[in-house]
Amino acid sequence: MNVAVIGLGLIGGSLLRALAARGHQVTGYDLSEATRQAAAEAAVQAAVAEGSWHIAADIPAAIADAEIVVLAVPLPALPAVTAALAGFSGLITDVTSVKGPVRDLLKGRRYVGGHPMAGKESSSFHASDPGLFDGCAWVLCLEPGETDLDDWLRLAALYTSIGARVVPATAEEHDEAVARISHVPHLLASALSSLLDGNPLAGALAAGSFRDGTRVAATRAELIAAMCGGNAAAVRRVLAEVLDHLAAYDAELASPDPVAALTSSLQRPGELRRAWPVVDGVTVRVDREADALLSLGRAGGWLTDIGPDIIGQRPESGRNGS
């Protein structure tokens, strides 16, 4: 396929490399001239090893022959870049970490939202890696009655070809899930880090559980705020669940036998964590229609191949909370 990638940070740059390595025609563009130059120089070196790509000087040149345009820019840059695609009639997708607002922004366009669960959008082209998406979950949004299934399958074929696990979900399901597994974890890491404030003794004693529980609190505040603020409604719903769990632990600590009470309520979270991640599943064939694809995603499954048959993996029953 002929693909244009707009934005050549870690995700866009890695996608450029991965698609070129699989023999696709790829053209890249980045607002930064320095990044364009780095990507053009890398293309020369890549010509032998992993296939190569072109770097365009502006967006019209980048998309001129494209069937698919991937917007790999941060959320705040999307409105301007989308406006520059006014005359483009091909398929548009993106890689941002919130899907509801982008769906609204691209209403009426030929658009399928996407989100690879890999790396950080803030990192640069220099960190790009053609193997970044190997085994990585890549959500593709599928809205029954709205998304064109052929377009959706075209992107699913593109991303499974570079090794991604394509996960079908609605934008709403996606935003709720990432609140659970990324946005709220960032807020909890920040709250934990705050516990060192004015307590250097605690800092001197902190070891593994603190280190891991707070790692992502070192992320730039602007990035955490943009992720959580861009998904505020879902984050608040999930945060309320966390507060309920913590309030229950607190009540158990105040009970006559806190050890027995906590032992009981901590069993389930321990089981869930030990069952995660699901590395392999049971191979399944999936019907070529939205509800079957979405059902697989809701069951924790993913697609691995979009050929004449659509092939995926479904977690073994009884694992991972299902």
Place this chain on the structure above:
Amino acid sequence: MNVAVIGLGLIGGSLLRALAARGHQVTGYDLSEATRQAAAEAAVQAAVAEGSWHIAADIPAAIADAEIVVLAVPLPALPAVTAALAGFSGLITDVTSVKGPVRDLLKGRRYVGGHPMAGKESSSFHASDPGLFDGCAWVLCLEPGETDLDDWLRLAALYTSIGARVVPATAEEHDEAVARISHVPHLLASALSSLLDGNPLAGALAAGSFRDGTRVAATRAELIAAMCGGNAAAVRRVLAEVLDHLAAYDAELASPDPVAALTSSLQRPGELRRAWPVVDGVTVRVDREADALLSLGRAGGWLTDIGPDIIGQRPESGRNGS
């Protein structure tokens, strides 16, 4: 010195090896015959490389010639082991993760509470390592007007000799600090893991922030419950602080400009996390008296040498919240 180590799990076994390697006379005992046998066999192999130790068949034989007895058994086993030391007039210390209850248990004995911030008490002798305490923070409890300073310094010399950073703190300060950096982080990890319940899609999308934020939730529920339940008052106070932070984030998410509000409130936790851990400090000489030692601990400092001078490290000012 002549030291008896009662309980030869990861901590006790590593201490046995580390002390023997530094030329101390060491005798070990474990309730499990299989562990005693493993430790006796390891002693034969260690005889050349790292000095060696004796394994006793019962507690009276283990402590017969000891100046110091280290109780390296889990908290629930302490009352029985302490009872077996009724006739012992030397110095007693322990390695359990809560210090207030042990202080109460050993009231009237010649006792100094200790807690190395290393590994897990649950692991076995087979995982023991003479280098486990190298650079590890080892709290020694110092109660003004109660703890014998010479006894305290004797233990501090013993542990700095095996590479530990000895941190002076009262039992109350210790228990409050470990609630912050270990017990409450375990509860937050469990609450986060619970968010996968009934949501396999979220599990399929979860990556780095979820993995790290929940790692310790995989710990056996009994162990987390024993740690938190044994320190319930401090854990509840710290949990209330976490709930306040999370409530503030929630209010910011509901505000007219959630991104700006969150960006502002997430700055400080980010700074705290990026400034942690303090690897090196400024070398200081500390007066041979309780208040000076405790002041160093409260400032996030630690002792490295107990010779004619007491030498420690104090974090650089402006770092780590101080």
